[in-house]
Amino acid sequence: MATAGAAGSSGRTYSFKVVLLGEGCVGKTSLVLRYCENKFNDKHITTLQASFLTKKLNITGKRVNLAIWDTAGQERFHALGPIYYRDSNGAILVYDVTDEDSFQKVKNWVKELRKMLGNEICLCIVGNKIDLDKDRNVSVEDAESYAESVGAKHYHTSAKLNKGIEELFLDLCKRMMETAQAEERAKGNGASQSASSRRGVQIVDDEPQATPAGGCCSTG
Amino acid sequence: MMSQRRGIHVDQSELLCKKGCGFYGNTAWQGLCSKCWREVNQREKQRQIQEDWALAERLQREEEEAYASRHQRAQSQPAITPFNKFEERKTKVKSSKVNTVTKFFTPSIKTPPKKDAGPFDTQSTPSPSSSASRQSTLDSDRAAREFIDFLKPVKSGREIFKQCRAFTESMVYKRDMGADELSESVQDFYQNLSERLQSQFKGSSELVEKVMDEVEKYMMTRLYTEVFCPETTDDEKKDLAIQKRIRDLHWVTIAMLCVPVDEEIPEVSDSVVKAITDIIEMDSKQVPKDKLACITRCSKHIFNAIKVSKKEAASADDFLPTLIYIVLKANPPRLQSNIQYITRFCNPSRLMTGEDGYYFTNLCCAVAFIEKLDGQSLNMSSEEFELYMSGQTSPHWPQPTAASSSSGTAALTQVHNSLDLLTGLGERQERVIEKARQLESDLIDWTDEVEQEVQSALESFPLETQNTTANTASGTASASLSAIDSENIENEQLPPPLQPQMFAG
Ligand SMILES: Nc1nc2c(ncn2[C@@H]2O[C@H](COP(=O)(O)OP(=O)(O)O)[C@@H](O)[C@H]2O)c(=O)[nH]1
Ligand SMILES: [Mg+2]
Ligand SMILES: [Zn+2]
Numbered sequence: 064m065a066t067a068g069a070a071g072s073s074g075r076t077y078s079f080k081v082v083l084l085g086e087g088c089v090g091k092t093s094l095v096l097r098y099c100e101n102k103f104n105d106k107h108i109t110t111l112q113a114s115f116l117t118k119k120l121n122i123t124g125k126r127v128n129l130a131i132w133d134t135a136g137q138e139r140f141h142a143l144g145p146i147y148y149r150d151s152n153g154a155i156l157v158y159d160v161t162d163e164d165s166f167q168k169v170k171n172w173v174k175e176l177r178k179m180l181g182n183e184i185c186l187c188i189v190g191n192k193i194d195l196d197k198d199r200n201v202s203v204e205d206a207e208s209y210a211e212s213v214g215a216k217h218y219h220t221s222a223k224l225n226k227g228i229e230e231l232f233l234d235l236c237k238r239m240m241e242t243a244q245a246e247e248r249a250k251g252n253g254a255s256q257s258a259s260s261r262r263g264v265q266i267v268d269d270e271p272q273a274t275p276a277g278g279c280c281s282t283g
Numbered sequence: 284m285m286s287q288r289r290g291i292h293v294d295q296s297e298l299l300c301k302k303g304c305g306f307y308g309n310t311a312w313q314g315l316c317s318k319c320w321r322e323v324n325q326r327e328k329q330r331q332i333q334e335d336w337a338l339a340e341r342l343q344r345e346e347e348e349a350y351a352s353r354h355q356r357a358q359s360q361p362a363i364t365p366f367n368k369f370e371e372r373k374t375k376v377k378s379s380k381v382n383t384v385t386k387f388f389t390p391s392i393k394t395p396p397k398k399d400a401g402p403f404d405t406q407s408t409p410s411p412s413s414s415a416s417r418q419s420t421l422d423s424d425r426a427a428r429e430f431i432d433f434l435k436p437v438k439s440g441r442e443i444f445k446q447c448r449a450f451t452e453s454m455v456y457k458r459d460m461g462a463d464e465l466s467e468s469v470q471d472f473y474q475n476l477s478e479r480l481q482s483q484f485k486g487s488s489e490l491v492e493k494v495m496d497e498v499e500k501y502m503m504t505r506l507y508t509e510v511f512c513p514e515t516t517d518d519e520k521k522d523l524a525i526q527k528r529i530r531d532l533h534w535v536t537i538a539m540l541c542v543p544v545d546e547e548i549p550e551v552s553d554s555v556v557k558a559i560t561d562i563i564e565m566d567s568k569q570v571p572k573d574k575l576a577c578i579t580r581c582s583k584h585i586f587n588a589i590k591v592s593k594k595e596a597a598s599a600d601d602f603l604p605t606l607i608y609i610v611l612k613a614n615p616p617r618l619q620s621n622i623q624y625i626t627r628f629c630n631p632s633r634l635m636t637g638e639d640g641y642y643f644t645n646l647c648c649a650v651a652f653i654e655k656l657d658g659q660s661l662n663m664s665s666e667e668f669e670l671y672m673s674g675q676t677s678p679h680w681p682q683p684t685a686a687s688s689s690s691g692t693a694a695l696t697q698v699h700n701s702l703d704l705l706t707g708l709g710e711r712q713e714r715v716i717e718k719a720r721q722l723e724s725d726l727i728d729w730t731d732e733v734e735q736e737v738q739s740a741l742e743s744f745p746l747e748t749q750n751t752t753a754n755t756a757s758g759t760a761s762a763s764l765s766a767i768d769s770e771n772i773e774n775e776q777l778p779p780p781l782q783p784q785m786f787a788g
Contacts, residue, residue, distance in 0.1 A: 091598075106595055114602045130636045132599075136600060139660040146647050
């Protein structure tokens, strides 16, 4: 997004919006709390909330403000996805390596995101809970080859053991910076972004095929 | 707390237009619907037009003078090039399209030419108006003064002000423009200006942001009455639709939505009431940023309610259902108009990556969810959903009570809870009395024991205690007092046993 990433080539600050998508209970909230607060399953969280978190980074001398948007993962909120991921620079699509179903959900998200946002958005597919590797139900090869086939990058993480999370976010930031710089150059060459893509709430009437109401954490 | 809830609840009939036309009325329009309000105000409006012109011209003069006196020094360098080209483009677009609705609003008096004014001032005549927008003229005058004061120490402040004013006043006469185009114009202006400021302030984004906030405040205070819920859109229709939809969903409970808050906890119900108040307050603000601030305050109260209930920080899975619940309870006035207005005229950077933007996005999600809500979204069959919607069944009361509202049933729940509490209190009181009785009999037993021991002691040592026994027998108070210090205390007459006092029975 031009304005979000409107951080010129100079010493300006990049502002990125990253949206967390995935089925309930795969560990979205745990990942972001581990990354921003270095906490896991800790009742003594200093923040009032864990749904919108920010992180300031310095990558190769450039300042980056990362805003991480948690989304409601329950099936009944699926149709709201487009409102959340609109204007995102990046999306982190999380599945649970022990839950094949959650990987299928990621595939659905990828399709939807590519359809709605094209290639402007940096996609990360994240297999979480690798500490439970003995119960793995999604093969590493399948996941990685799928990610490659859709132009996404694949990562393995454990929020519990704090594995792979720093790398995930750092890598994503670098990719978003590249995209923003490419966009900047394109803009300099006279191609201007369409005004409608700049902003505007678009409540997209996108009813997904009816799936049985997925339980939330309390029921699952 | 109950009374606070009742304060929020309004009877259906109170919301209808006072003229009885069947549409919903609005307090901002003295209880009338927009159509009736316009009719009623038309005559008064005509009368006030002349008056307003005079007032507006005076304010205009004062503003100019204020600027002249405050900015004698900073007048030299117009570092920002004016938006002439941009302006041309925008004014060319649809200057001819005037539809009937706008004509209704436009006065017959033509814009008086102001030949003495500079190029910016030709456009700056304020729009004629009714008492409502007379107030808005005063508001925008105050906003202009504040804007000038803010820009005083800013480099090229005067230039910024002139451009903002020129643009804003040009917008006033583009009411016939579609809402999307109005929005486009304003957003283009924001973007152009902020890019210029970026290079002027050498990348100090904080300063740019601060200036842009003030720009938004000044411009939108001036344009509010023109561009909020404009004639050219169906915003008002959507407002009425969502208002009715929320009323029809009065029966939806916390449990159906899986809302993780426990309103039994006083702090939680307090936060819920505050969240409702904040989201309702949004409608009373004019500047998009101020409206966003209401949503953010509402969200913080929601987070507090969740944190106190769940003892953990709220995730999106907790937040969104709770926000939906708050919106259902609050039924905020002109909800769609407010969302559209913010979307169209807020500084884009705030909406896209900022914290305010996150909460605003969730509000958009909540509204979209409420619009599409069906049985499945509440984990019930569509038959059950239809029963609720038709008022044939209600989650709180077995009998169908058509008139019951969510607040009414909430009050009933409260009554039940209070009754439960009272029953509990009664039981506790009973237990206290039981304990008191026990204590009383224990004391009696104890005195009996002591008496017995004394007796047996007396029997064991009859001779040695002769004197004292006699003393005691003589029974004077002084004697028994001295007996306390005496070594022979065995036969001392004890004070009467304590009588337990009963406080309730
Ligand atoms: N073993 C293990 N459990 C995890 C991991 N990440 C999250 N969990 C657990 O999975 C459950 C759901 O996590 P949560 O972050 O709420 O998932 P969300 O619904 O996607 O936000 C919680 O009980 C977490 O403790 C992980 O890396 N390893
Ligand atoms: Mg979560
Ligand atoms: Zn009416």
